[in-house]
Structure formats: C-alpha cells, structure tokens
Amino acid sequence: MTRRRSGLLLLAAVLVAAAPLVLPIKGEFAGSDDQAKAAIAATGYLPWAKPLWQPPSAEVESLLFAVQAAVGAGFLGYVLGRHRRVKDGNGGD
Numbered sequence: 001m002t003r004r005r006s007g008l009l010l011l012a013a014v015l016v017a018a019a020p021l022v023l024p025i026k027g028e029f030a031g032s033d034d035q036a037k038a039a040i041a042a043t044g045y046l047p048w049a050k051p052l053w054q055p056p057s058a059e060v061e062s063l064l065f066a067v068q069a070a071v072g073a074g075f076l077g078y079v080l081g082r083h084r085r086v087k088d089g090n091g092g093d
Contacts, residue, residue, distance in 0.1 A: 055061040 055064065
C-alpha cells in the first residue's frame with residue numbers, strides 16, 4: 001500500500017470518527033426502552049403486575065446489571081475454556 005493511499009485512509013477514518021461531533025444532531029435521542037414505553041402508553045395499556053423489588057437508585061440498578069454481565073461472561077468463558085480443553089485432549093482433571 002502506498003504512502004498516499006495510507007494517508008487517505010487515515011484521513012477518511014478521522015473524518016468518519018469526527019463527523020458525529022461536528023454535525024448538528026436534530027431530534028431527541030431515546031433508547032429502545034423509552035420508545036417501547038411510549039408506544040405501549042399510547043395504546044392505553046395498564047400493567048397488571050408490579051416489580052417485586054425496585055432498586056433504590058439508578059446506580060444500584062447499573063451495578064446489578066454489570067454484575068450480571070460479569071457473571072455471565074465468566075460462566076461463558078469457563079464453559080468455552082473447558083470445552084476447548086476437552087477437545088484438545090487436555091481435559092483430564
């Protein structure tokens with residue numbers, strides 16, 4: 001790859017990364033959860049069940065989500081590592 005082509009690719013990557021920072025964004029950003037709540041509320045639906053426990057703050061809710069993700073990733077890593085050891089013939093404990 002020539003030096004000129006590398007420079008053009010680098011410039012294109014920088015422009016793509018900087019575009020969201022410079023271009024005016026119109027509209028309001030809302031996640032899919034918020035959009036789903038609005039769509040359901042527009043139908044007049046009333047929930048028939050309540051949560052058993054509500055986290056005391058958004059930080060606690062975020063912490064619980066992160067712990068759940070970490071436990072899931074650890075379990076998945078263990079299963080895949082164990083599967084690979086058995087497949088390679090190194091699984092004798």
